[in-house]
Structure formats: structure tokens, C-alpha cells
Amino acid sequence: MAPRWPGAAPPEDAGIDRLRRAARSCEGCDLYRDATQTVFGDGPDDARLLMVGEQPGDTEDREGEPFVGPAGRLLDRALEAAGIDRSQVYVTNAVKHFKFTRAEHGNRRLHKKPSRGETLACRPWLLAELDAVRPDLVVALGATAAQSLQGPEFRVTTQRGRLLDLDIEGAPKPYRFLATVHPSAVIRLSGDEREEALARFTADLRKAADAIARSR
Numbered sequence: 210m211a212p213r214w215p216g217a218a219p220p221e222d223a224g225i226d227r228l229r230r231a232a233r234s235c236e237g238c239d240l241y242r243d244a245t246q247t248v249f250g251d252g253p254d255d256a257r258l259l260m261v262g263e264q265p266g267d268t269e270d271r272e273g274e275p276f277v278g279p280a281g282r283l284l285d286r287a288l289e290a291a292g293i294d295r296s297q298v299y300v301t302n303a304v305k306h307f308k309f310t311r312a313e314h315g316n317r318r319l320h321k322k323p324s325r326g327e328t329l330a331c332r333p334w335l336l337a338e339l340d341a342v343r344p345d346l347v348v349a350l351g352a353t354a355a356q357s358l359q360g361p362e363f364r365v366t367t368q369r370g371r372l373l374d375l376d377i378e379g380a381p382k383p384y385r386f387l388a389t390v391h392p393s394a395v396i397r398l399s400g401d402e403r404e405e406a407l408a409r410f411t412a413d414l415r416k417a418a419d420a421i422a423r424s425r
């Protein structure tokens with residue numbers, strides 16, 4: 210079946226700044242229509258760790274930066290506990306525009322999971338970021354990011370916290386890869402459940418820190 214949208218078309222062999230500028234006018238799928246702006250990745254363009262989330266949330270959509278809302282604050286906390294300096298991490302999303310529905314009452318925008326087609330349409334931006342940054346380790350936060358990179362059969366539930374290979378056709382090098390949950394999955398919990406989920410999430414990030422230390 211033909212894809213529903215043309216998909217993203219990043220400039221070839223471009224650095225992060227050029228990619229970011231080009232992505233501002235992307236119309237590779239329909240998600241640009243209702244969102245405020247493209248939210249491209251952020252961080253050092255020579256980062257050794259690249260983290261991929263699902264898509265920008267409400268705060269990120271307004272501010273134009275990834276992981277600056279509640280999930281980003283939880284990620285900051287977990288990174289610090291795992292001994293990872295956030296300023297040394299390149300953070301991005303599998304999908305660069307916020308997908309949402311309106312709440313029935315009021316004007317609140319509610320997160321809506323991107324479809325497989327939308328994720329595939331946006332994938333060229335993610336691969337271009339990988340090409341430009343060439344990290345030692347890629348950490349996928351949640352199923353959308355993990356499946357965008359490893360394919361639709363990948364299951365975070367069974368593979369989380371494992372150090373795996375990530376071979377992408379045409380990539381300048383093979384990457385090491387680790388999948389864990391999205392921080393928003395921790396935020397949704399409360400009480401002891403939340404603390405346990407945060408401890409497990411932090412433990413996954415510690416494995417990432419160890420993997421980077423070993424690759425020096």
C-alpha cells in the first residue's frame with residue numbers, strides 16, 4: 210500500500226543546525242497542521258548518548274524544545290540519579306510535531322499517540338539526527354521510539370534494559386541501543402508504584418551510563 214503522506218525529506222549530509230532549520234517547514238505528514246511548531250532535537254552535536262522519546266507534549270509544543278515539560282523534569286531527575294549529565298545528552302523525539310485531541314470540556318489539548326504511518330513519515334529526521342551526531346549509544350524512551358528504530362515487532366516490555374545492536378541500513382556506523390519506558394509512564398503512576406517505576410527507570414539509565422563508560 211502506498212504511504213499516505215510524502216514523509217520527511219531532510220537535506221543530505223547536513224549538520225544538526227541545518228537539519229533543524231529545514232525541519233521547521235516540514236509537511237511530511239499532517240501533524241504540522243494543528244501543532245504550534247516543529248520541535249527538533251536539542252543537545253551537543255557530538256553527544257555520546259542520544260535519547261529518543263515519542264513526540265513533543267503540550268509544553269514542548271509551545272516552547273519549541275524537547276523534554277521541557279513534566280516528563281522532561283522527571284527525566285532530568287532520573288539522569289542525575291544515574292550520574293548522567295543532561296547537558297551532554299542529545300535529546301529528541303521519534304515524531305517532531307505534537308499530536309493531540311481537544312478535551313470534551315474546556316480547551317485542554319490531550320496527547321494522542323502517533324500512528325505507525327506518522328512515525329514512519331518522520332523517521333528520516335531521526336535517522337538524519339543519528340547520522341549527524343553519531344552517538345555511541347541510543348536510548349529509546351518508550352515503544353514508539355524503540356519501534357521506529359528497531360521495527361514494529363520490538364517489545365519494550367521484554368527487551369527493556371538490555372544492551373542491543375542497532376543496525377540501520379546506510380548508517381555511517383552501527384550503534385549500541387537500549388530501550389526503556391517513557392518518563393510519562395512513570396508520571397502516570399502514584400505513591401509506591403511511582404517510586405518503584407522511577408527506581409527501575411533510573412536503573413536502566415545507569416546501565417546506559419555504564420555502557421558509555423565501557424565504550425571509551
Ligand code: SF4
Binds near residue numbers: 232240241247331
Ligand atoms: S511529524 Fe515529522 S514528518 Fe510529520 S510534519 Fe512534523 S516533522 Fe514532518
